[in-house]
Amino acid sequence: MTDAALARPPARPPVREPTAWDQLKVNRNWLGFWFMLPAMAFLVLFLVYPLGKGLWMSFTDARIGREGRFVGLENFEWLIEDSDFVRALVFTIVFTFVASAVKFAIGLYLALLLNNNLPFKAFIRSVVLIPFIVPTVLSAVAFWWIFDTQFSVITWGLVKMGIIDRGSPINWMGDPFLAQCVVIFANIWRGIPFIAITLLAGLQTVSPSLYEAATLDGATKWQNFRYVTYPLLTPIIAVVMTFSVLFTFTDFQLIWAMTRGGPVNATHLMATLSYQRGILGGNLGEGAAIAISMVPFLLAAIMFSWFGLQRRKWQQGENND
Amino acid sequence: MTAFTRRTLVKGAAAAGVLSGSGLTDWARAWAQASPFKPETGATLNLLRWRRFVEAEDAQFNKMVAAFTQATGCRVNVSSESFDDVQPKASVAANTGTGPDLIWSLYSVPHLFPQKCLEVTDVADYLGKKYGGWVPLAEAYGKSAGKWISIPVAVNGGYINYRVSMLKAAGFNEVPQDTKGFLELCKALKAKGTPSGFPLGRATGDGNAFAHWLLWSHGAAQVDEQEKVTINSPETRAALRYAKELWDTFIPGTAAWNDSNNNRAFLSGEISLTANGISIYAAAKASQDAKQREIAADMDHAFWPIGPIGKPAEIQLAFPMFGMTYSRFPNACKAFMAFILEAENFNPWLEAAQGYLTHLLNAYDNNPVWTADPKAKVFRESAKRSFPAGYRGPINEKAATAIADFIVVDLFANHCTGKEDVEGAIRVAERQLRRIYR
Numbered sequence: 217m218t219d220a221a222l223a224r225p226p227a228r229p230p231v232r233e234p235t236a237w238d239q240l241k242v243n244r245n246w247l248g249f250w251f252m253l254p255a256m257a258f259l260v261l262f263l264v265y266p267l268g269k270g271l272w273m274s275f276t277d278a279r280i281g282r283e284g285r286f287v288g289l290e291n292f293e294w295l296i297e298d299s300d301f302v303r304a305l306v307f308t309i310v311f312t313f314v315a316s317a318v319k320f321a322i323g324l325y326l327a328l329l330l331n332n333n334l335p336f337k338a339f340i341r342s343v344v345l346i347p348f349i350v351p352t353v354l355s356a357v358a359f360w361w362i363f364d365t366q367f368s369v370i371t372w373g374l375v376k377m378g379i380i381d382r383g384s385p386i387n388w389m390g391d392p393f394l395a396q397c398v399v400i401f402a403n404i405w406r407g408i409p410f411i412a413i414t415l416l417a418g419l420q421t422v423s424p425s426l427y428e429a430a431t432l433d434g435a436t437k438w439q440n441f442r443y444v445t446y447p448l449l450t451p452i453i454a455v456v457m458t459f460s461v462l463f464t465f466t467d468f469q470l471i472w473a474m475t476r477g478g479p480v481n482a483t484h485l486m487a488t489l490s491y492q493r494g495i496l497g498g499n500l501g502e503g504a505a506i507a508i509s510m511v512p513f514l515l516a517a518i519m520f521s522w523f524g525l526q527r528r529k530w531q532q533g534e535n536n537d
Numbered sequence: 538m539t540a541f542t543r544r545t546l547v548k549g550a551a552a553a554g555v556l557s558g559s560g561l562t563d564w565a566r567a568w569a570q571a572s573p574f575k576p577e578t579g580a581t582l583n584l585l586r587w588r589r590f591v592e593a594e595d596a597q598f599n600k601m602v603a604a605f606t607q608a609t610g611c612r613v614n615v616s617s618e619s620f621d622d623v624q625p626k627a628s629v630a631a632n633t634g635t636g637p638d639l640i641w642s643l644y645s646v647p648h649l650f651p652q653k654c655l656e657v658t659d660v661a662d663y664l665g666k667k668y669g670g671w672v673p674l675a676e677a678y679g680k681s682a683g684k685w686i687s688i689p690v691a692v693n694g695g696y697i698n699y700r701v702s703m704l705k706a707a708g709f710n711e712v713p714q715d716t717k718g719f720l721e722l723c724k725a726l727k728a729k730g731t732p733s734g735f736p737l738g739r740a741t742g743d744g745n746a747f748a749h750w751l752l753w754s755h756g757a758a759q760v761d762e763q764e765k766v767t768i769n770s771p772e773t774r775a776a777l778r779y780a781k782e783l784w785d786t787f788i789p790g791t792a793a794w795n796d797s798n799n800n801r802a803f804l805s806g807e808i809s810l811t812a813n814g815i816s817i818y819a820a821a822k823a824s825q826d827a828k829q830r831e832i833a834a835d836m837d838h839a840f841w842p843i844g845p846i847g848k849p850a851e852i853q854l855a856f857p858m859f860g861m862t863y864s865r866f867p868n869a870c871k872a873f874m875a876f877i878l879e880a881e882n883f884n885p886w887l888e889a890a891q892g893y894l895t896h897l898l899n900a901y902d903n904n905p906v907w908t909a910d911p912k913a914k915v916f917r918e919s920a921k922r923s924f925p926a927g928y929r930g931p932i933n934e935k936a937a938t939a940i941a942d943f944i945v946v947d948l949f950a951n952h953c954t955g956k957e958d959v960e961g962a963i964r965v966a967e968r969q970l971r972r973i974y975r
């Protein structure tokens with residue numbers, strides 16, 4: 217080492233001070249930033265920018281093909297007194313709540329069933345996925361026919377069985393309340409497989425030895441579920457229900473293909489109302505305002521599951537955090 | 538499906554031979570020589586049109602396009618979009634200054650950006666002079682600030698469709714031509730167990746036609762000439778009360794109907810009367826099913842009845858065509874518009890459309906399509922009996938928004954379904970109209 221240092225020619229220019237650019241190039245902390253940059257650019261371009269643009273538009277009176285003027289909260293002030301918007305808001309919440317709860321109950325039940333040793337297990341598990349695989353528009357059209365006021369197969373069956381009179385069919389899609397029930401039913405049908413299959417995957421990660429130990433301690437089937445399965449499944453439930461609530465809250469295709477928000481705007485969700493006002497009606501600012509109004513609810517749903525369901529206390533069923 | 542045999546192939550080839558050697562090309566060449574509208578040399582046009590709903594109409598249109606290219610050397614690329622997508626595309630094109638040279642759209646689209654539309658007063662005057670003048674509706678749709686900005690090529694008419702035998706059974710020989718008598722008819726039809734049905738759901742064509750007729754025939758309108766909202770009026774109240782009485786005679790479920798529900802209900806014999814274009818009849822007549830052909834034989838069409846306003850008050854779907862100012866070939870645009878409306882082109886095209894489309898130039902009243910089948914006759918008048926969209930206000934984007942948002946349809950749907958009383962339904966509509974027309 218010393219020799220090498222002595223042998224160095226004295227004429228060598230003094231060591232250059234590293235410039236800011238050099239630091240940016242080689243500094244390890246900055247290196248991390250450089251590696252993140254492509255992903256960040258991607259997110260900014262496709263997530264932050266559209267969201268920001270949507271937020272900006274909700275404060276303008278933009279129309280299709282024309283930039284808007286800034287109008288402050290005018291769009292929101294208008295909407296809060298708009299009976300269709302308020303109804304859509306309430307229905308979206310009811311829709312999300314009812315559909316998610318039922319989907320969860322049936323999905324969990326299905327998952328527990330499928331977790332047993334059944335004959336043709338693989339086949340049955342894939343059959344369960346069918347509602348999820350069929351394109352939404354196709355299944356919506358099928359439901360549309362099933363619940364058509366004139367041509368409903370249910371009405372037809374009831375008429376053939378002599379239960380109802382041909383002249384007074386059930387007004388499935390024409391009656392606001394029934395139409396609301398129908399779209400909730402269709403959403404439930406479509407959403408169950410996602411929950412069932414994901415929870416099934418969660419169930420399979422539970423070690424059988426835990427059940428053995430619990431059974432040796434004299435646990436009943438219910439206690440097995442309550443104190444072994446459920447606590448271990450909670451993280452998965454949190455994730456699944458977050459996604460389920462988000463998907464349900466933002467549902468669009470199903471409603472649009474089945475009812476277009478009718479009859480008399482009874483089945484409009486916020487997403488469909490936003491499209492109706494923004495794109496078809498041409499009032500982009502108002503459409504954006506409706507879409508932005510969904511954000512607080514979505515954030516609340518995410519907060520609830522991440523800060524609530526993710527806590528260890530909830531997961532373990534004990535006070536150990 | 539027809540099986541292909543040698544014979545059909547020979548026939549087809551013979552037919553093709555006749556067409557290619559037909560007079561259309563020769564005439565087109567002569568036209569190109571004599572016409573006051575000469576395309577720029579080397580011009581190419583991009584045309585965006587609404588997607589056809591009659592195949593024969595599209596085929597005939599393409600023949601005109603081919604003849605135009607042969608005669609003038611100007612190539613025309615035709616692309617089509619569904620009804621709902623033409624307007625957004627046209628708006629973006631107008632906004633960015635690039636896109637199709639010619640756009641063939643619906644209702645009031647050119648009035649969204651009149652300053653971006655090529656002035657075509659010379660073409661309109663030329664055609665008007667040559668073909669017996671334009672109907673008033675054409676001027677409403679075609680003119681902006683005294684200048685023609687589009688050529689209204691055709692309208693799609695919608696009228697009362699009814700079953701002759703069911704009307705007879707209810708004690709009527711024809712559809713009464715006043716709103717009062719019409720209500721009696723619908724009551725009688727319901728009593729006989731063969732009710733009528735009009736859509737009050739998300740039916741862009743048939744729902745708007747029904748609701749606007751209810752409103753306008755009673756002398757009501759959403760705005761006046763100065764765009765002041767006038768929906769809160771005694772006339773609207775009368776229209777709502779009438780609508781409710783009529784609604785009570787309908788088959789259940791029409792609040793959920795879209796544009797195809799009434800076609801299906803009519804063709805399955807569930808309803809005796811509805812409003813539609815000629816498509817129910819055309820489909821039934823051309824059907825393989827003997828039952829459907831029986832329905833075609835047993836049905837006919839009638840005008841919308843006239844209400845307290847004392848004159849026809851209908852809304853029919855207009856199809857205006859316009860050139861864009863950014864086009865590098867404005868003369869080719871004009872030549873093309875003039876070309877397709879010349880009798881040699883327009884008459885066969887109107888026939889190919891089988892009554893779905895109605896002219897706005899008076900001379901085409903004599904087209905054989907209106908006399909060959911008496912059941913198509915009422916559709917000849919649709920351009921003459923129609924009010925423009927947004928009546929009594931001007932045709933503009935506000936009128937287009939009011940239609941797109943189903944304001945008038947929902948006015949009646951809200952009251953008929955019992956969701957709102959008369960005052961409540963008016964209040965909802967008035968609030969929305971005030972925002973649109975602010």
